[in-house]
Amino acid sequence: MAVPAYDRNEQRVGIVHFGIGAFHRAHQAWYTDAAMNAGERDWAILGVSMRSPGVAAQLNPQDGLYTLVECSAQGRSARVIGSVHEVLVAGVARARLAMALTAPQTRIVSFTVTEKGYCRKADGSLDFDAAARGFYPILSDALRERQATGCGGLTLLSCDNLADNGRQLARLMREWLAREAPDLVEWFETECTCPSTMVDRIVPATTSADRAEVAQLLGCLDEGAVMTEPFSQWVIEDRFARGRPAWEKFGAQLVADVAPYETAKLRMLNGAHSALAYLGLQRGHTYVHEAMGDGAIRPLIEGIMRDEAAPTVAAAPGQDLDAYADALLARFDNPALNHKLIQIAMDGSQKIPQRWLETLEAQRLEQRECPGLLAAISAWIAHLRGANGLVDDPLADSLCAVAQHGSDAEVAAKLFTGDGLLAGFWNPRGEALARALAT
Template identity: 35%
Template sequence: MENLKLNNKNLSQIAERVATPKYDRSAIKTGIVHVGIGGFHRAHEAFYTNQLLQDGTVKDLGICGVALLDFDTKIYNTLKEQDGLYTLIVKELDGTHTTQVIGSIVECLFAPENPIKVIEKMASPEVKIITLTITEGGYNYNEATKEFDFTNPLIIHDLEYPQAPKTIFGYLTQALKLRKEQGLKGITIQSCDNIQGNGHMMQKMLLSYVAKAEPSLVTWMETNVSFPNAMVDRITPVTSAEDIANLKENTGIDDAWPVVCEPFKQWVIEDNFIAGRPAWETVGAQFVPNVEPYEKMKLSLLNAGHSVIGLLGALMGYNTIDEAVHNTNIRTFLNNYMHIEVTPTLGDLEGINLNDYKQSLLERFGNINIKDQIDRICSETSAKYPIFILPTINSQLKANGSIKLAAFVTAAWAIYSLGKDEKGKELNIKDALKQELHKQAITATQTPSSFLEIDAVFGDLKTEKTFVEAYTTAYNDIVNRGVEACIKEYNSNTIKPN
């Protein structure tokens, strides 16, 4: 089979092998600017939008993908060379693959190369929505102060050099300023990141920045910009060299960066679009008046569950999530954590069978075909912990509920932050606070509770005696007996979920 490089020129030949866009990509106009064109966006929003474009009647919802950081050079160059095309490989539970080419990204821009071009694109009249996957840490939120972090060097740079920004806040501010000056109507800024109230968070953080950078813009934004909340869900592991090779061998498609994902997908969106919106509901998304119950459930169960498996599994020497969750002790511990400590904090979730949802998570985590790398799941835990785990702890402390299992996971993270698993193998730790975490982890070997003194992550947790005691006990137990022996005992001493 002849290998075909994935691009517009070869698309008609590729269509003989796998599903491809049915629409004329050259006729599609950009209506959405998306910042952060990594795997998740391409498995999620870009997939939904591609489905919406398929019947050929919608022509103004093409996506302009923006690579924001220097780190994004590779993905930008790849998509540029492939005319924005990429292959989506859905790894089914039975081991089969469903493969299709996605064509909804019709433009690509590299922000560090030409900041003004990105600002002008965001400000262009045809763009009605700016969407974001900038990771939890990209919102510049300080857990200790509950406010925008103006001490961030990149923010200081953006305030001083507004025409050459480095953060999303600098870009959005200048784009909104330009839209106001041009007399344009409103625009929607939609977060697709794993943050509870992600739209509200973006609104608060952006307005904080604008109030200092362009104060005259605040009033205009209040009536011309909307920030819908959304819950997003689709497990999307890092693409491996094996994935690329298998795609070429099985289909003859030469794609430098395909995306792999699970079959499950969910997108629940608050219906708050000031300048109109795509009919994503026709291709499986849900528009609702209030997203909060859905997002709280997902963040506290799926995302926190991932972190629980990742941190415990990493210390025990596992490489992938499916390997770790098939360890009966880890699986039981996670099940107990979800049932005993998370579920009481969720309240009434109308229309949702919570037991079915939790069971589905265990099945999804255990998909042996996904091979989600544990070091990806554990990356940037300092940004994830305050969003995924800390709210559960705070709610349970307030209600005098159990926090023992969350304290154990926190202790495991402190030991993980020393940089080696229980077999002495180096851990691949990727975290913006890596140095501070490591420093506090070393101090914790003498005084375990000192790890909790990272206020930007833990807030006031170090003052909660009940938690500190449970955490310290767990820390010493792990050091003395190892993770698996400890969780086995925790499981045997825990009331089993129904």
């Protein structure tokens, strides 16, 4: 069992992370642990949960330590991760969180709050009512204090599956500041940066069986254990306000432009993943690898990757999209992960526009069809009609009400065109989608 090689008591917090779920612990915290093992100093992570005390209850009694287990058909490998210093629940530890955000040694604030955590309206603008309950007021208070004390700006690092996530975060933060703290806008734009990123690692929800397996390895119970795949990818726009760990020494890619990698991931991986979720659930499957073994589904998923999504991606030099599709299919086939389809199916309204609709529109302009994505949209509409039980989505009530009346094409038109619920998340002509579904 590999363990941290550094003295954790000598590492000060340099990163405050909002949304410390399993993905962050398997991804950014894993890279940071590797960097500190190699001698980097003062990049320990203070995790923040906005409301739920669950992760704090798991990790704090363990001093932030947890086991990361990589699972494949060839077996398991495990290491103890030491980069997380502590987890705060924002609602009950606001003063301590403020101290961490305004400390001079804190240089990066990162986020895995999911798409809905950015509190966007359907037209993409900031929903101020929702934002008031999120990280925006906490962060703006901290920026004001940092401006007053002269301790410097921050790098705000979005690590969510949000198209152009850094620029979206910067735009939304400016909207908040323009209304709530207008005197901070110029300082924010001068002193802070919001790099874009692309993150990729499959991290299923940890089960009681997983914890029992880890307990056999450790000789004690690990409430915070995380299971993941051997593959990990992190592409980061190299634009930091006050330094960063040397993540690139451990596989991260620091680039000038994340867009080609992000587009490939959103359309080929995430697009296929969401399609697999709804198509797999429709045919009675529970896990990703089970759905991939279904002869009626696999050709659709491979077609979405290679024939529908890949031709719409302007690849960067050296970016091999065919090899990328090969790797994705192999990862989806991994029988050791037990990644639940219903977990991927959550929050479809926040994911589908950027994962499916831009591919559909790009292919429509070339007069090419997308049978895989159209089948996936029909399966998603069936999901909204209750085919797989309760719908877990921030817009569930409205979406499900729309889905109850009309054909798939009529429902799609109501959702994506004109003043539809999801029309504002993308701008191309949604009527083409409705016509495609109708035929």
